[in-house]
Amino acid sequence: MDIWKEHSEAAKKERWKALWAMEDLPRPLWFIPACPMLAVPEERIRRRLPVDRIFTDKEVQLKASLRFNRFFKPVQRVWSRDDFVLRLQPQMGVGVLASAFGCRIVFPPEQMPWSHYVITANEDASRVYDLSPPGVRAGLLGEVLDFAAFFQKKTGGRYPIAMTDLQGPINTASLIWDTTDFMAAMYSNPEAVHHIMRLATDLTIKFVKEFRSQVGEFVPSHFPPVYLPDGMGIAVSEDNMAMMSPSTYEKFSVPYLNELSEEFGGIVIHSCGNIEHQLGVLAKVHKLRGLNFGVSETRFAAVWDRLGGKTAIIPHCSGETIVERFHNALEWVEHVLRIKTHNRGLALMVPPDVGDMHQAKHDRSLGKSGSYYDNQWDLLRLGYQIRKLIETYA
DSSP states (O other): OOTTOOOSHHHHHHHHHHHHTTOOOSSOEEEOOOOHHHHHHHHHHHTTOOOHHHHHOHHHHHHHHHHHHHHHHHHIIIIIOOOOOOOBOOOOOTTHHHHTTTOEEEOOTTSOOEEEOSBOTTOOGGGGGGOOOOOTTTTTHHHHHHHHHHHHHHHTTSSOEEOOOOBOHHHHHHHHBOHHHHHHHHHHOHHHHHHHHHHHHHHHHHHHHHHHHTOSSEEOOOSSOOOOOTTSOEEEEOGGGGGSOHHHHHHHTHHHHHHHHHHHTOEEEEOOSOOGGGHHHHTTSTTEEEEEEETTTSOHHHHHHHHBTTBEEEEEOOSOOSSOOOSSHHHHHHHHHHHOSOOTTBEEEOOOOOSOHHHHHHHHHTTOOOOSSSOHHHHHHHHHHHHHHHHHHO
16 A cells, blocks of 8 residues: 555645544654745744845745745655645734734844733733723734735635634733733732733634635644644644643633634644643643644653544654754654554654754754755655655554
8 A cells, every 4th residue: 555645735635634533544644844934934044134024025925935835846746745735824923913902013134023012020910901802903913914815816726825823812911911920910810811811812713713704725723834624623822831830721721722612613732842731631622633742842652642542643843852852853753653553643743854953953043054945855855764764653
């Protein structure tokens, strides 16, 4: 049986649908996270090139995204044969929802966008009651919606259009209100915390619906950049869970995640950091479709034992070493494949880290590293090696 035979966009989408249905596929899915607005800004920052216009000018962003897709499509078709579904994604950074509440967003020439608090350190918690429910085009949200409509018009639906960066309600709240004070208020002013969570959740629901109305094929997953059919859920980033106790996370985040899940048909959650202590709480999230985390930050075995076969498990690896140390993609992928006991719901997100990722992280900080997106041969070699590993443990 050739487990790599069918590679059309339609065939890849069908495999993703089977993954969300928790079918035991002949192999795990795997994908290079080749979303243009992940790859292009990172590469330009590495080269010390400006990125501000890529985030603020819809024509520049679309042109750069289409150029990247044209590069990646033949690489994927000829050799890597991974399961990534090409997409476009309007992107203005993590603070777009927070901007609707008045947060100032800055676009430095050679860095990712910055977000500034509305409620700053040591302000009284009662300040949250000064916040009004924003309109769906408030702050940068109107521009993001215009980007989405522009992408749809200019491409005629050639690619699915993915949700812009969607921070979960608790992340958005911590961008609006000084993070330390926000978390302290969970103990001293819980009503104020629930008030801002209510505002963030309501805006999220309204905005996602409006964004959906601007595009043809809507993919409601910003990160991980998986193919998630519309109606099967929404993806949110919930990185704050790594810093919270299970009891506070369950009290202040899970009720709002459940609202999102019920509204959109499920939920996919991403978090950086070590979230092993939250696995029991995550099991209580309604219709948890998937969990994305770093295997060097949270033990894969712990996640697999607790949630494997119950929800999609979407591991990746970063240069952050908390619980495990892996030098490259081949090491961590084999680690995961040795532990998994079936293929139900398993999708490997494999950034093209062929060399020593720790050295690469150090080199990037000095502006010295090469880019695997910039060299087709490195991508081709990685694809072949990952496929051989998957075949070995399929």
